[in-house]
Amino acid sequence: MDFQAFKQAVIEEAKALGIAAYELYYQAEESTSISAFKHETNKFTSSAEGGVCFRCLHNGHMGYASTQELSAEQAAALVRRAVDNADVLESDEPEFLGEGGKTYQELDVVPYALPDTQQLTDCVLKAQDAVYAADNQVTDGGTSQAFSETYRIAIVNSNGLDLSYENSLAGVMLSAVVTDGTEKADSYKFKVGSFDKLDLGELANKAVTSAKSKLGAEVAPTGAYPVVFSPDAMADLLATYVSVFSSESAQKGLSRLGDKEGQVIASPAVTLVDDPFHKDSPMPIAFDAEGSPTSRKNIIENGVLKTLLYNLKTASVAGKETTGNAFKGSYASKVSIAPFTFYLAAGEISEEELLRQAGNGVYINSLGGLHAGANVISGDFSLQSAGFMIENGVKTTAVKSFTVAGNFYDLLGQIRTVASNLELSDAAGMMNFGSPSVLVDGLSIAGK
Amino acid sequence: MISRIICERVLQKAVSTGADYAEIFAENTVDHVINMIDSRVDSVNDSVIAGAGIRVFKGLRSVMATTTDTSEAGLLRCAEKAAEALGQGTAEISITLHERLFGDIHPVRVVPSSVSNREKVNLLKEGYFAAKEYNDAIRQVTGTLLDVDHNILIATSEGIYAQDRQIRTRMMINAVAEINGETQTGGCRPGRRMGLEMFETIHPKDVGIHAARQAVTMAGAGYCPAGVMPVAIGNGFGGVIFHEACGHSLEATSVAYGRSQFAGKLGQQIANPKVTAIDDGTIANDWGSINFDDEGTPSRRNVLIENGILKSYMIDKLGSRRMGMAPTGNARRQSYSYTTTSRMTNTFIAEGNDDNDEIIRSIEYGLYAKEMGGGSVNPTTGEFNFAVNEGYIIRKGEICEPVRGASLVGKGSEVLMNIDRVGKGLECGQGMCGSSSGSIPTNVGQPLIRVSSITVGGR
Numbered sequence: 001m002d003f004q005a006f007k008q009a010v011i012e013e014a015k016a017l018g019i020a021a022y023e024l025y026y027q028a029e030e031s032t033s034i035s036a037f038k039h040e041t042n043k044f045t046s047s048a049e050g051g052v053c054f055r056c057l058h059n060g061h062m063g064y065a066s067t068q069e070l071s072a073e074q075a076a077a078l079v080r081r082a083v084d085n086a087d088v089l090e091s092d093e094p095e096f097l098g099e100g101g102k103t104y105q106e107l108d109v110v111p112y113a114l115p116d117t118q119q120l121t122d123c124v125l126k127a128q129d130a131v132y133a134a135d136n137q138v139t140d141g142g143t144s145q146a147f148s149e150t151y152r153i154a155i156v157n158s159n160g161l162d163l164s165y166e167n168s169l170a171g172v173m174l175s176a177v178v179t180d181g182t183e184k185a186d187s188y189k190f191k192v193g194s195f196d197k198l199d200l201g202e203l204a205n206k207a208v209t210s211a212k213s214k215l216g217a218e219v220a221p222t223g224a225y226p227v228v229f230s231p232d233a234m235a236d237l238l239a240t241y242v243s244v245f246s247s248e249s250a251q252k253g254l255s256r257l258g259d260k261e262g263q264v265i266a267s268p269a270v271t272l273v274d275d276p277f278h279k280d281s282p283m284p285i286a287f288d289a290e291g292s293p294t295s296r297k298n299i300i301e302n303g304v305l306k307t308l309l310y311n312l313k314t315a316s317v318a319g320k321e322t323t324g325n326a327f328k329g330s331y332a333s334k335v336s337i338a339p340f341t342f343y344l345a346a347g348e349i350s351e352e353e354l355l356r357q358a359g360n361g362v363y364i365n366s367l368g369g370l371h372a373g374a375n376v377i378s379g380d381f382s383l384q385s386a387g388f389m390i391e392n393g394v395k396t397t398a399v400k401s402f403t404v405a406g407n408f409y410d411l412l413g414q415i416r417t418v419a420s421n422l423e424l425s426d427a428a429g430m431m432n433f434g435s436p437s438v439l440v441d442g443l444s445i446a447g448k
Numbered sequence: 449m450i451s452r453i454i455c456e457r458v459l460q461k462a463v464s465t466g467a468d469y470a471e472i473f474a475e476n477t478v479d480h481v482i483n484m485i486d487s488r489v490d491s492v493n494d495s496v497i498a499g500a501g502i503r504v505f506k507g508l509r510s511v512m513a514t515t516t517d518t519s520e521a522g523l524l525r526c527a528e529k530a531a532e533a534l535g536q537g538t539a540e541i542s543i544t545l546h547e548r549l550f551g552d553i554h555p556v557r558v559v560p561s562s563v564s565n566r567e568k569v570n571l572l573k574e575g576y577f578a579a580k581e582y583n584d585a586i587r588q589v590t591g592t593l594l595d596v597d598h599n600i601l602i603a604t605s606e607g608i609y610a611q612d613r614q615i616r617t618r619m620m621i622n623a624v625a626e627i628n629g630e631t632q633t634g635g636c637r638p639g640r641r642m643g644l645e646m647f648e649t650i651h652p653k654d655v656g657i658h659a660a661r662q663a664v665t666m667a668g669a670g671y672c673p674a675g676v677m678p679v680a681i682g683n684g685f686g687g688v689i690f691h692e693a694c695g696h697s698l699e700a701t702s703v704a705y706g707r708s709q710f711a712g713k714l715g716q717q718i719a720n721p722k723v724t725a726i727d728d729g730t731i732a733n734d735w736g737s738i739n740f741d742d743e744g745t746p747s748r749r750n751v752l753i754e755n756g757i758l759k760s761y762m763i764d765k766l767g768s769r770r771m772g773m774a775p776t777g778n779a780r781r782q783s784y785s786y787t788t789t790s791r792m793t794n795t796f797i798a799e800g801n802d803d804n805d806e807i808i809r810s811i812e813y814g815l816y817a818k819e820m821g822g823g824s825v826n827p828t829t830g831e832f833n834f835a836v837n838e839g840y841i842i843r844k845g846e847i848c849e850p851v852r853g854a855s856l857v858g859k860g861s862e863v864l865m866n867i868d869r870v871g872k873g874l875e876c877g878q879g880m881c882g883s884s885s886g887s888i889p890t891n892v893g894q895p896l897i898r899v900s901s902i903t904v905g906g907r
Contacts, residue, residue, distance in 0.1 A: 380853040382672075
């Protein structure tokens with residue numbers, strides 16, 4: 001059955017079991033993707049996936065259950081499973097469902113036509129050609145992929161909430177492998193948006209230039225230097241430590257910022273913004289996973305922590321209003337907390353000037369193993385890195401196979417300068433990260 | 449699930465435009481997760497994942513279409529979509545399926561779905577409170593009990609029609625300790641392809657104590673120094689070094705596309721002669737074990753490296769076509785919505801002849817990485833990293849004070865040559881491995897080994 005019919009069946013079952021407070025969260029995705037390798041398309045994927053999460057209040061506890069199978073049998077089972085799951089919960093914090101009747105920001109989104117199969121095919125083949133044409137050091141190994149995707153969400157609950165959202169996007173990824181005869185290096189680039197505005201030659205050149213710059217890289221020397229993080233590297237670090245800014249983590253003692261609102265937690269150069277409506281977000285949205293209106297706000301303003309990110313439950317625990325940051329990793333997940341487009345605001349000076357300020361140090365444009373080498377609770381990190389040495393204020397030798405180590409909480413205070421070259425990392429989801437280049441003091445480099 | 453007759457019709461539709469291979473992968477999976485935090489049961493969630501992925505090949509080209517509608521009509525529509533995407537042509541093969549019983553070498557005595565939430569909560573609490581009450585330094589504990597009931601059906605144009613039920617159970621306890629204002633974490637995350645009888649041999653209390661002990665040890669530790677030094681890596685999850693430094697680079701996913709430092713090196717010395725490494729999906733009830741892979745190829749024990757010589761890659765069907773080598777039973781996918789590719793199962797360095805005490809004594813100054821965390825690798829360049837969750841300085845052959853915040857980085861081809869001691873006491877640790885076909889359960893393992901020289905990222 002379709003979602004509408006399934007929804008009715010679930011609601012009837014809930015009523016029959018005497019459940020007064022409930023919510024259905026529906027998510028569906030349809031996507032088409034085509035890949036090419038060595039100038040030929042080699043993979044085509046067309047997928048349709050979706051599921052429904054049901055949650056309900058039972059004896060003051062919120063029970064969850066979800067399914068991808070929309071049948072009458074599952075509709076009944078879903079409600080019973082959610083009640084069963086609520087039965088063993090022990091938390092005494094109050095639980096909430098969103099209220100209907102709120103007003104939401106109007107989104108300023110310009111929809112574009114999604115590419116059809118032929119356009120996707122043309123795009124990946126052109127991307128392959130562009131990569132090979134970019135340089136004679138390009139060798140086999142790089143792939144290209146183009147995709148289109150439509151994403152739908154609906155939230156319906158017993159408080160009169162009835163919201164839906166649909167977003168379509170297209171994108172292309174291309175990777176380049178280069179060799180100088182003795183070693184190989186690679187790089188990939190990703191771009192989301194209308195294919196009309198896509199410059200594949202430029203994208204391919206960027207990937208190839210980046211891969212070539214890694215050839216002949218040396219291991220950086222061990223020591224303590226000023227470090228400049230590129231926009232991508234800093235955005236990756238922000239993404240890794242995003243839970244530090246979650247009130248849920250803070251209330252559970254898993255973030256150190258629990259009692260720091262209103263206090264200085266970072267250098268005055270730091271302003272951190274969460275913007276659900278950002279013009280470059282591939283998926284701007286006016287409501288969060290609980291149906292609360294979303295809003296743009298500064299999380300850190302000139303070094304002062306203005307607010308953590310809240311949902312209905314954590315806001316109630318803290319005696320505050322939700323910031324509209326309720327989040328579900330997938331439709332099946334429990335409601336948690338996350339930002340939307342989360343970025344470090346641009347400073348005044350160019351990256352070149354930032355490098356001059358650094359003098360002699362290390363420029364890091366790639367971080368690896370963030371899921372392993374960064375501890376989100378202690379803040380400690382020791383991460384595989386690659387980039388360039390900075391000598392007398394300019395980038396020189398390529399370096400790799402070294403680590404940068406420090407602590408994220410300390411790093412916020414160690415940021416000396418933020419450059420003006422703000423970039424958002426290319427992502428295809430609701431959560432995006434961005435940063436300009438930043439100059440950080442006090443980090444350790446381990447290499448040779 | 450889906451009858452043999454329906455599968456035949458669907459596959460016939462899938463090959464109607466000239467595919468030389470077609471496959472249905474259908475699943476019905478129930479994930480059940482119980483979470484604790486703040487000494488309370490905080491969430492219980494279960495989800496049903498149900499759908500099918502249909503793949504067709506023609507030469508080196510592959511098409512996959514997925515659907516959540518597993519009725520005959522839904523599957524036929526999905527097959528038609530796949531056939532159309534492949535191009536224009538007429539059927540060149542006809543489909544006859546024979547049911548195949550691979551057998552199940554992973555007996556399950558206590559099927560998790562037959563056990564009440566209360567009983568599961570009691571098991572989790574045993575582990576949780578063993579950590580929480582370990583000592584006063586423990587500030588917070590999170591606990592998870594996870595069980596997965598993954599039912600799969602595979603039907604292929606080669607005639608296979610087979611089903612398998614993969615039941616897995618895992619407990620994860622993470623502890624946060626604070627000493628003198630320094631916060632550190634510890635964890636223990638055992639899992640098996642078993643039911644709840646797993647906890648008869650792996651006691652929840654031990655899981656909690658392990659996590660808490662590690663958190664307390666690390667909270668009292670200073671920072672790991674940085675530099676190049678010899679490192680002794682402990683057994684169990686220490687095997688992540690092979691998984692990252694070599695394993696991923698032996699998957700057809702990278703080898704078939706020339707994106708591996710070990711492509712074209714069969715029969716050559718790629719590791720120190722002390723190293724023999726094996727991928728074995730047939731270990732009864734182990735975390736990464738499978739009866740047959742997600743393309744219907746029986747799982748087996750593949751010797752990847754024998755005394756340093758490269759013996760085998762890990763190959764799926766599509767990779768096999770590009771490489772001209774037979775599939776090895778390593779084709780895996782997280783779910784029907786991911787495209788299958790070659791993956792690891794239980795991958796480990798075999799026991800060697802070196803004495804464990806001598807390995808430690810042989811190090812004048814270095815690091816003992818007792819427990820490792822996760823890592824990652826770029827197979828094209830071989831550059832990898834992984835985190836040390838519990839490390840100690842070795843001075844004059846003695847294990848000394850604990851150190852925190854370390855990671856190890858290097859290049860696979862170099863580090864494999866630098867594994868110059870392989871000791872005793874092979875054990876495996878459980879992880880979830882992420883790659884293009886999603887997140888799948890894999891075991892990593894080894895006895896105690898020594899790496900003569902590697903970059904230690906500390907400060």
